[in-house]
Amino acid sequence: MEIHLGIDDTDSRQGMCTTYLASTIVNEVIGDFQRPELVRLNPNIPWKTRGNGALAIRGTTPNYSEFKEEVIDTVNGLREPSSNTGIVFFKKDPRKHREIRLHSQKAIKNTIDPEDAVKLARKHGEIVGFGNKRGVVGALAAAGHTFNDMTLELLAYRERARWGTPRKIDKTMVYKASELHPLIWDTVDWKHKKIVIKPNSPCPVLYGIRGDHEKAIKKAHNTINSEPISHTTIFKTNQGTDEHITPQKIGEAKPMSSSKVVGEVVEPPKTIEGGHVIFKIKDSTGEIDCAAYEPTKKFRNKVRKLIKGDTVVVYGGITKSPPTINIEKFKLKQKKPKTKYVNPTCPSCGRNMKSAGKNQGYRCKKCKTTKPKKIKLELEREIEEGFYEVPPIARRHLAKPLIRMEMGYDQK
Ligand SMILES: [Zn+2]
Known part of the structure; x- marks a missing residue:
């Protein structure tokens, strides 16, 4: 029989990763499953889990109650005790219900009341929750999520005995594998000389390879030398798709959501304490600050080249007091001549x-020649019109890399 499963919030700062749990279910629980789905949710909410990713598993199982029992056992054996795990089970495709699809969109773009999520999940399926059950929000969002655009990520997991110890990966071979760009992306950050595939948390993931091309992802994985790997799983994901972004007017941009707004620079970039670079833009509906924070490193140098009067398109999450766009990328749409x-x-x-x-014009003392006024000089701008993005080391999971736009994955 058909099953659809959503699961979220199994990790903590101490460890675990919900993707690992999903890969264990797919590999060990009775049934025949499709590629698991990793759905990244709203990155701007303060109570999110690390990475804020929820998982969906779909397929068929010979026995629903045994399946359910095995899933709960697996989750119980692996979840971090302090987490607020939510699991949702459906016997029919939850994506058929408009209200569930809307819940998914809202969980990616806005905020959700956990009580509403629990009610909605119970209406169409079954839930099993731990802690305060906040995980039900993400579990339902993953189970009900439909992909407009998608990417892949291969996750390589560590042997259990090595969890929490330093990861051993041959960097040279990661650089070698990164030559498969643009079929894979965010493998290394060339500008900052860092490999990006390795997480910093004590979770079971050794590394993750992201891209749009399954063969290239597998080839990259086969190129990399590392400590022994327990197993790998390829996930279908909304990473790198900009699914969190809503095009809107500045006046509509609200904290805890993510926007794409078009505006004119009204206050030029300034560097504040901590090395963050801030400028202000406006449109007919209002004004908002835009920030390139210190961790975006060399990206800030591009932002500093903007001047008053430039027209820009800014993408990013909105933080509050005062509302500020945390820039993920921007387009210099029309540059103002610098004079x-x-x-x-x-x-x-x-x-x-x-x-x-005063008001007498200008004069050459020697030749006695005169001119009525100053001359306007046009200076060279040090930035071209076009797109600029934060480096891979500072990229949010959901943010679409420019290379995906250039490769034409924009309209999928
Ligand atoms: Zn002269």
Whole structure:
């Protein structure tokens, strides 16, 4: 019989990773399952789990109650005791219900009341929750999620005895594997000389390879030398798709959501304490601050090149007080010419002319030549019109890398 399963919130700062739990279910529980789905949810909410990813598993099982029992046993054996795990079970495809699809969209773009999630899940399926059951929100969102755009991630898991110990990966071979770019992406950060595939948490993941091309992902995986791997699983995901982003007016942009807004720079970039770079934009509905925070490193140098009057399209999550867009990428849509007024030069001797007194124009002392006013000079801008993005080391899971736009994955 058909089954659909959603699961979320099994990890803590101490360890575990819900993807590992999903891969264990797919590999060990009785049934025939499709590729598991990793759905990243709203990255802006303060109570999110690490990475804020929920999982869905779909397939068939010969015996629903045995399946359910085995899943609960597996989750019980692996979840972090302090987590607020939620599991939702459906015997029919939950994606058929509009209200569940809307719940998924809302969990990615906005915030959800856990009580509403529990009610909705119970209406169409069954839930098993631990702790405060907050995990039901994500579990239902994953189970009800439909993909407009999708990418893949191969996760390689560590042997259990090594969990929590330093990861051993041959960096040179990761750089070698990264040459498969753009079929895979965010493998290394060339500008900052860092490999990006390795998590920093004490979870069971050794590394993850992201991309749009299954063969290239597997090839990259086969290129990398590392400590022994327990197993690998490829997930279908909404990472790198911008699914969290809502195009809107500045006046509509609300904290704890993510926007794409078009505006004119009204206050030029300034660097504040901590190395963060902030500028202000406006449209007909309001003004908002935009920030390139310190961890975005060299990206800030691009942001610093903006000037008052530039028209930009800014993508990012919104934090509050005062509302600020945490920039994930921006497009310099129309650059304002940068001008400077200088004293005219003498047509006879070429020297700089001096002011001849207030409202008296300019004069060359030597040749006695005169000019009525200063000259407008157009200066070269140090930035071209086009897109700029944060580096892979600072990229949010959901943010679409520019390479995916360039490769035409924009409209899938
Ligand atoms: Zn002169």
